[in-house]
Amino acid sequence: MTTENYFAWRAEAESQFQHLTAAPQLKRLLQSYTESLGFDCFAFLIQHPVPFTRPGIHVHSTYPKLWVKQYEKQNYFAVDPVLLLCQRPGRGVEWTADLFTGAGNLWKEAGEFGLHSGFSCSAMAPNRAIGILSISSHQPFTTQQRRVELEVKLHFLAELSLRVLERLNDDSMLVLKNDFSQRELEILKWTAEGKTSVEISLILSISEHTVNFHQKKMQKRFNVSNKTQIACYAAAIGLI
Structure with a gap:
């Protein structure tokens, strides 16, 4: 050849x-x-x-x-x-x-x-x-x-x-629909860095309630039970 x-x-x-x-x-x-x-x-x-x-x-x-x-x-x-x-x-x-x-x-x-x-x-x-x-x-x-x-x-x-x-x-x-908002991606990245909900809320200047709301929403989307799995799955499919 x-x-x-x-x-x-x-x-x-x-x-x-x-x-x-x-x-x-x-x-x-x-x-x-x-x-x-x-x-x-x-x-x-x-x-x-x-x-x-x-x-x-x-x-x-x-x-x-x-x-x-x-x-x-x-x-x-x-x-x-x-x-x-x-x-x-x-x-x-x-x-x-x-x-x-x-x-x-x-x-x-x-x-x-x-x-x-x-x-x-x-x-x-x-x-x-x-x-x-x-x-x-x-x-x-x-x-x-x-x-x-x-x-x-x-x-x-x-x-x-x-x-x-x-x-x-x-x-x-279709591994997972890539329709995450910019806010969700920001929270994903800081979650992957090991930051707590309180720390993420301070970094992004949003309420802890908002952080927890998005994390729970993403847990359902990924069909996982905790925040660690969210970050692992997001990294595995190239989201972060």
């Missing part, structure tokens, strides 16, 4: 993604790019940054439907090493038997459903959602010699996909 060829490929991909007007079109376009890279099917998994212990997950996929059901039934989300490694955006992950050693029957069962080799890479959206793009082949071949090409291209395709879904206001990208 020469630099000239890559930039031509990149420009063409960006143009195609910009013209998408509906989520189903994204699925077809990603499948087309998957096949152009020599693979058979893909999964684009979007993982929300919060809640920390049970993050929201959405999947756009052309994997065999029975395999998707089996993956969900066995809760392989909890042990899949690809999901863990792809928390670092831009890092390509080649699928190997050794990689899945600690993942129970995941590798074995994936092979039974025709997923014999693959490669994954991720990108991050402005709201800190991670989009993990995985492409798989029915043929058991190594991707090591193509690592740089696959890493660069899948990272860009994942980035473009996140942009499209965000532009289309797709549910998979």
